[in-house]
Amino acid sequence: MPVNYATPTPAQLFPVAGVRLGVAEAGIRKANRRDLTLIELAPGSRVAGVFTKNRFCAAPVLVCREHLKTASIRALVINTGIANAGTGEPGLAAAHASCAAVAQLLDIAADQVLPFSTGVILEPLPVDRLVAGLPAARAALKADGWHEAAHAIMTTDTVAKAASRKVGADGTAPAGSAANRATAVTITGMAKGAGMIRPNMATMLGFVATDAAVAQPLLEQLVKEAADESFNCITVDGDTSTNDSFILIATGQGGARFDSASAPGWAEFKAAVIAVARELAQAIVRDGEGATKYIEIAVEGGRTREECKAVGYAIGHSPLVKTAFFASDPNLGRILAAIGYAWNNDPALADLDVDKVKVWLGDTLVAENGGRAASYREEAGAAAMKPAEIRIRVDLGRGTCTANVWTCDFSYDYVKINADYRS
């Protein structure tokens, strides 16, 4: 069960003009489950994406990169069950065949289609079954299909992840207020992922769409920034997936138009896109495999954002820290140990002066001057470990940069889920 997260209701997910979604049962890996999603975009939509940096990246990731270079994207096709990664040339052919089939169905060109897959790595994609399921997905296309689609892209997820909001396009009226309705911008997104989560440039399938018109260079900059502030700050198990993809779609079907970063309302719009991306990213951590606790690691006082993230990830990946949180045991020396070896992630930390490091758990000062804080009491630590949401704050005491990493604890169920997955 996720930590303090519930899927928004269908009514809470605003349709985005120019986007229609349809799902179907294609029997990709298992029967009787919706595992195929088709997304149709209005002509003129602009699309930008960031993808995994895993060298064994999936065939659909390669095809997405290629198609985003050359074409105006009109459709996305997503299957779960099989990741189509580690599948070599046949995998690439299967991804291309999926695009061709969608193109034929929608009367567009194959390079106007972006393919996505998620599931088991190293097994062949049954592309015939995928193609056979497409007509049903097309028949199901509808503007309010986000809720169903968010469910259809799940694998080990226990809940569907989606987020939606409206903001005033000119930044002057409260989000979604009646006064601003005419120029309001809608932003709706969905994501999937629960394990093999340590995105590098993007995450395991995140899709955010807006009805604003956004100039292509601006959109490409925004998708990177949004990923860096959201999906690129989370980890469940430190395993960077082969299929991570985060896609930002701007259909231009609403009234708002952003041609440059100085356009009125851009700052508010950008903040809203990042907020939606962050909500989705955090939902993935809240639904991390076996998670019982949601943990924010806020690192400050670094010389660079990178070294702050290196410390955040060292703590967030440590199985010892994560099992201590599972047990609600304030065995906080494990956090210090992780800070101490974080230079493995960023050599700039090799000269970290530990006497200047401070660590808080919630509001409780735990460590300073190279050791346990004089004011620290075990009971305060024990109390701070209890809540389902916990904030670890680290001050490195050597600069002004900050970074956040979001993660979850490590429980029996993580082992169970990953020992059982596939079987």
Place this chain on the structure above:
Amino acid sequence: MPVNYATPTPAQLFPVAGVRLGVAEAGIRKANRRDLTLIELAPGSRVAGVFTKNRFCAAPVLVCREHLKTASIRALVINTGIANAGTGEPGLAAAHASCAAVAQLLDIAADQVLPFSTGVILEPLPVDRLVAGLPAARAALKADGWHEAAHAIMTTDTVAKAASRKVGADGTAPAGSAANRATAVTITGMAKGAGMIRPNMATMLGFVATDAAVAQPLLEQLVKEAADESFNCITVDGDTSTNDSFILIATGQGGARFDSASAPGWAEFKAAVIAVARELAQAIVRDGEGATKYIEIAVEGGRTREECKAVGYAIGHSPLVKTAFFASDPNLGRILAAIGYAWNNDPALADLDVDKVKVWLGDTLVAENGGRAASYREEAGAAAMKPAEIRIRVDLGRGTCTANVWTCDFSYDYVKINADYRS
């Protein structure tokens, strides 16, 4: 229970002339357990060590580094229960006080004593109890005390780890043969560790002693090489400890003398020291917290040894790979994913051509040409996952360098042990 490892019997651990060991119950953290070990070295013994690179290194590690610079070491004092790490100035004072107490008891100088601690981080060392236990440890000193000492330094270890062998000093006679007995060299060592294991330069307390005389520069070079070929190739959970220490002692009380690397018998002696260190390091992995499988990851075809190790560690740290081994499920795409993101550990791998990578499980070729090997059958993979000892072989196809990493699987019991430890 450890994977295919049993503690040698007392008779299998040869005493090393010039080394006496004694243990006692000091009640450091828990009552009624032997938690204090004293090791006395004959005058003229030479000692070299390597220590953790964790920035939050323990107070005893700082003191060891200092004492090794200036003094001829005559004693080692080891406590379990409390790591004396993350303890700031008071921790340093406690480590110094331990040395002073040992010095008084043995009529030597305080800087001739090396202190070691292992256990919980961030809690103060009850140095009074340690000092009070010293006379009993001293009274128990004996040449054949290795077996008892190996037990007394345990924390979450389920078995004591020790190794011993004799080699012909001139390399001409079989190890320990009667003909060679007069010039034989004895090498005996012990180690502890089961969790927080990802040594960087050394491991969580490893001690190896020999009765050979070894020139100090040679000894210092050998301790580094032995660590690099043993403790620095293992991982249980990726957590580099604050207390890792690996100590090599040469008492010079036997007949053999090595003044330079060209001395007769040096190569065989060196190989034997490395073999003892490796046996101890592998014993730690076999006794890895919750381990049910022992996994060797042999990486070849790299441009550098470092990039081979980066790939080995990416695989060896992946919770997804480790849980798949626990389940004996040949979900081998997870190995490919880990190879694909290994460039996180070594940027030189960012241009890895995955089409040239080959992966074997035991003798079964699993992946080549960027995907699953045509010859691979699921049944062969399933069979290869079953044994308690498994070898993963990876050919990066871009060079001639190699490296091995030894690790274990990830089970419910790892979570249980680390959620319960301390309580």
